Amino acid sequence: MYVSTPPEFGQAIAPHARSGQDFRRAAPQTRSLAEGANLFHEGDAARSLYIVNTGILRLIRYQENGQRRVLGFCYPGDTVGFPLDGRHAADCEAVVPAQVTILKSYGLQAGSIHPRLQQKLLEAALQEISSMQDHFMTLGRKSATQKLASFLMRCADRIGRPLGDCTHFDLPMPRRDIADYLGLTPETVSRTFTQLRNMKALMLDHIYTVVLLDRTLLESLAEDAD
Amino acid sequence: MYVSTPPEFGQAIAPHARSGQDFRRAAPQTRSLAEGANLFHEGDAARSLYIVNTGILRLIRYQENGQRRVLGFCYPGDTVGFPLDGRHAADCEAVVPAQVTILKSYGLQAGSIHPRLQQKLLEAALQEISSMQDHFMTLGRKSATQKLASFLMRCADRIGRPLGDCTHFDLPMPRRDIADYLGLTPETVSRTFTQLRNMKALMLDHIYTVVLLDRTLLESLAEDAD
DNA sequence: CGCGGTCTTGAGGTATCTCAATTGGAGTGG
DNA sequence: CCACTCCAATTGAGATACCTCAAGACCGCG
Helix, strand or coil, X not given: CCCCCCCHHHHHHHHHHHHCCCHHHXXXXXXXXXXXXXXXXXXXXXXEEEEEEEEEEEEEEECCCCCEEXXXXXXXXXXXXXXXXXXXXXXXXXXXXXXXXXXXXXXXXXXXXXXXXXXXXXXXXXXXXXXXXXHHHHXXXXXHHHHHHHXXXXXXXXXXXXXXXXXXXXXXXXXXXXXXXXXXXXXXXXXXXXXXHHCCCEEEECCCEEEECCHHHHHHHXXXXX | CCCCCCCCHHHHHCCCCCCCCCHHHCCCEEEEECCCCEEEXXXXXXXXXXXXXXXXXXXXXXXXXXXXXXXXXXXXXXXXXXXXXXXXXXXXXXXXEEEEEEEECCCXXXXXXXXXXXXXXXXXXXXXXXXXXXXXXXXXXXXXXXHHHXXXXXXXXXXXXXXXXXXXXXXXXXXXXXXXXXXXXXXXXXXXHHHHHHCCCEEEEXXXXXXXXXXXXXXXXXXXXX
16 A cells, blocks of 8 residues: 655655645646657656646557557646556647646655645546546447537537637547547548538538537437437 | 455555544444445435445436446445536446445535545546546447457456356346447347357356356457457 | 246348548648 | 649448347246
8 A cells, every 4th residue: 555655756745745835836847749749658657647738638548459549638727647556547649739737746646745736636537537427428329420429519618619600619630539539430530520511510621620500400419319 | 437446445544544533433334225226316416425345336327318328337345426516427326236335525525525535535536537448448449249358358357256267257237237338239248248158258157147268269359350 | 827027039221340542731842 | 833742531332240120038026
C-alpha cells in the first residue's frame, strides 16, 4: 500500500507543503504541443496531470493486433493524464496545436498531495467517468447514423457556437479519428456525413467545419432505433 | 466494473488514520439485495457510495428509445455509486443476491469528507476510469467472437478459479445482460458461446458456469483481427 | 405434468466492412 | 499563376457478419 517516496517527491509538493497555500498560487507550468505532437505515451510513468488550455488532444490506445482506438477527445478545460498504478494508460496526442497546464501530482498514489488538489482531481475523475458512460451509450448497438448524430450533438453542446439560427463548430480531427472513436471505418463515417448532408441535417464547410442545420432531425436520428 | 478496491477497505486506510475520527469506527452499515433488487436509480441523489461485499451488481442505463445498456458488472471489492453533480448516472441492480457496505459520503462535492476517504475514492475512481477504458477497447470495432473472448478473459482474470488445469467461473447473468454489455444481441452471444464450445475453447455447465479449456486459443481469438 | 421464461438454433435481410478507384484540397516548385 | 504531388476524403461494388424474426429446446416451478 505504501509507495516508496521518489526523490522528486519532496520538491514537487514543497510549495504546497511549506506555504500551505492554495496550489493555484504556484506559477502554473505550461507546455505547448504542435499538431500531432505527443504529450505522453501509454506506459509512461504518470508524474503530472494536464489541463487543456487551448487546442484539442486525443487519447489513443492500440490493440495487440495494431488496431487503433480513440478513447476520447480533450477540449479546453478538460483534465487528462489520470494514472493507473502510477502509469498512463493511453497515448495522448495533439489533434491541433495545443497548450496545456501541467499539474505536478507526484505521490498521487501515496495520498500525500494537497487535499484541495485532490478534491479537484476527484471531481475531474468523476466527470471523466460520467463522460465515458455517455460514450458507452454511443458505442453499443447503434447504427452508424445514430453514432455520428450522437457524436455531433455532443460536440454541438460542448463547443458549438451560434451562427444565425444554426450551430456551428470545428471538427479538425481526421475522419479516421472519428471512426476510431465511434467504432466505425473512415469510409462509413464519410458516407454517413454525406447522408446527413443530403437530408439537410447539416452542412460541411471545408470538411472540418460543421454547420448544424436541423438540430431536431439530428436529435431524432441520434435516438431512433432505425 | 472491475474496480479492485480491496475488500479490506477500512483496514487499508487504518495506518494513516490518526484519531477517533476514523470513519471505520462507525459501525459499517450494510444492505442486502435480493436478485433483481434495485440499489439506486439513475437520477437519484447520490448520498452514498457502496462497496460490494458479496454477489454481483450491474449498472444499467436506458436510451430514449428504450434500448438498454449494461455499463458494467460489479464484483466483491468494487466501488459503485460515483456521482455526477450529486446524482447517480445509472441504475444499479443485483444480478444475484448481494450485500453492500454503505459509505456515507454526504458532501462529496463540497470536499468536506475525510481526506483519507477521499483518497480512497480517488483511487477507486481512477481504477474505474481505467477499467472503462479497457471496456472501450472491447466495444469498438470488434467481431462478436473477439468481444466475447475478451470478456471471458477478463472474467477469468477477475473471478476465475482453478479447476485441474483449467479455470472456471460463474457467469450468473442472463445472456441479455452480456449482450447489452458487449453491444450484441442475445442470439449472437448464444451463437458465439456455441462456436467457442465447438472449437473446444470452453465448456458450459448449467449454462451459467464457464470452464475455460484452452486459454491460449481464447487469447488469440480475443486479439486477432479475424 | 404443464406452464413460462430463457436459451438455443434456423433462415433470410441488411448494414457495415473491405477493397479499389476517383475526387478534392493543401503544399511545393517551376 | 499554374501544374504537379501527396494524402485524405469520397464514392462505388461486392462480401460478410450481425441483426431480425421465428420456431424449437431446455430448464425451473407451481
